[in-house]
Amino acid sequence: MHKRTPDYQQKMFSLVKSWETSEMKREDFCKAHDLTVHTLSYWRGKYLKAQRSLIDDHPESGDFIAIKPEPQDNMEIHYPNGVFIKVPCQAAAVQLKRLIDLY
Numbered sequence: 001m002h003k004r005t006p007d008y009q010q011k012m013f014s015l016v017k018s019w020e021t022s023e024m025k026r027e028d029f030c031k032a033h034d035l036t037v038h039t040l041s042y043w044r045g046k047y048l049k050a051q052r053s054l055i056d057d058h059p060e061s062g063d064f065i066a067i068k069p070e071p072q073d074n075m076e077i078h079y080p081n082g083v084f085i086k087v088p089c090q091a092a093a094v095q096l097k098r099l100i101d102l103y
Helices: 006-021 026-032 037-057 093-101
Strands: 074-078 084-088
Touching: 006 026, 006 037, 026 037, 074 093, 084 093
Parallel strands: none
Antiparallel strands: 074 084
């Protein structure tokens, strides 16, 4: 079987899954399946990357999806009369309270 075929990849992924579910040490598993430790490690990395890619590309409904909020330099205080004030995010709580209590 040529090493660049999808069949070979499937075979290696199957071996990785077998090792992960077995209770064998990596070295013993490799000896039993005529593999080098490096080869198993290489294909385990490819397998894990493929699994992460599947999860990232197809999140199940209800799954948690992490988002990265954009950093904010300022926050805004909107008063009922339509006036708003931009305040640096580093403003002290005492200053914010004074601004909020203005209205």
